[in-house]
Amino acid sequence: MPDSLSAASALNAPTLAQRLAIRERPAGTPLLHQEWGDLLFMHWPVPAAVLQPYLPPRLQVDTYDGQAWLGVVPFRMSKVRTRFSPPVPGTSEFLExxxxxxxxxxxxxxxxxxxxxxxxxxxxxxxxxxxxxxxxRxxxxxxxxxxxxxxxxxxRTHSGAPAASFRATWQVGPPLPPAEPDSLAFFxxxxxxxxxxxxxxxKLYRGRVAHEPWPLATAQVLHYESSLIESQGLPTPAGSPVLHAGGPVRVELWPMRRV
Structure with missing residues (x-):
């Protein structure tokens, strides 16, 4: 099953031209402005067949060389504002x-x-x-x-949600060159x-995001413990994650549209 699902997803996967085209800034006025920084990308390879059942029927898992990926991403969000107002103290900066x-x-x-x-x-x-x-929350x-x-x-403190916790310490290393369009880092x-x-x-919705390409750096995780993935009912991924440190980038978000 994993092989057939990965093959089917790859057959319908976006072309390189489509992956590049989506980086173009959308027309119209964004709904939100913000900045993302102090970010760590942690990614584990996972069989596509493990993730597909958790998705709405029309969505397909995206794969790189036949492999799906599961990510955990901590970061700081700042300078959050709508298109109608400046940043509001107490609401414009938080962790995610x-x-x-x-x-x-x-x-x-x-x-x-x-x-x-x-x-x-x-x-x-x-x-x-x-x-x-x-x-x-x-x-x-x-x-x-x-x-x-x-x-x-x-x-996690959200009422009615599965309990979950996370703790990580990481060291940011030297900057990386811009990710090549056909690379795993780009994907x-x-x-x-x-x-x-x-x-x-x-019902399915799509929202557009615009920002400069990620300024990436190497990263080393010194300590990691988490139950976030398991709280979703997903199995604990095996092996060490692929790591990238990122940010800061200024981000614009457009309203969600039904597709």
Whole structure:
């Protein structure tokens, strides 16, 4: 089953031209502006057949050389504002931690979020209500004892959600050259749209994102413990993750559209 599913997904996968085209800034006015920084991409290879049942029927798992990927991404969000207002103190900066995989629909690659934990109650409400995203409240802390070392901890507090916690310490290394379009780094980090659905997974939505290509650096994880992936009912991925440190980037987000 894994081989046939990976082959089917690869057959319908976006072309390289389509992966590059989605980086173009959309027409119209973005709904939100923000900045992402102090970010760590942690990715594990996972059989496509493991992830596909968790997706809405029309979405297909995106694969690289036949392999699907599962990511855990902690970061700091700052300078958050709508197109109508400047940043509001107390709501414009917070921590976020997401569990994600990569998908495609009609030649358009994007991100599917299994969960998005955040410290900001308003951001959680907006994400769940307006964007149909699986945002959850959590207590989080990020400390940077040096300019290149980060310590991130999180404990989910959202009522009714599965319990989950996360703790990681990582060291940021030398900067990397821009990711080549056919590279694994490009596949894992250069994503310019996201997909969501209603709870019944009968309606599917796509939202566009625009930012400069990720400034990536090497990273070394000194400590890691997490139950985020397992809280989704997913098996614990085997082996060491592929790591990239990233940011900061200024980001624009457009309204979700039904597809």
């Amino acid at each position: 931690l997401n569990v994600r995989t990569y998908v495609h629909l009609d030649g358009v690659p994007g991100v599917w979020f299994f969960s998005l934990d955040a410290t900001n109650a308003l951001a959680v409400w907006v994400g769940r209500t307006i964007f149909n995203l699986a945002y959850l 959590a207590d989080m802390h990020l400390e940077s004892p040096t300019g290149h070392q980060h310590q991130f901890s999180a404990r 894992l980090t250069e994503r310019y749209c996201l997909y969501t659905s209603n709870r019944a997974q009968t």
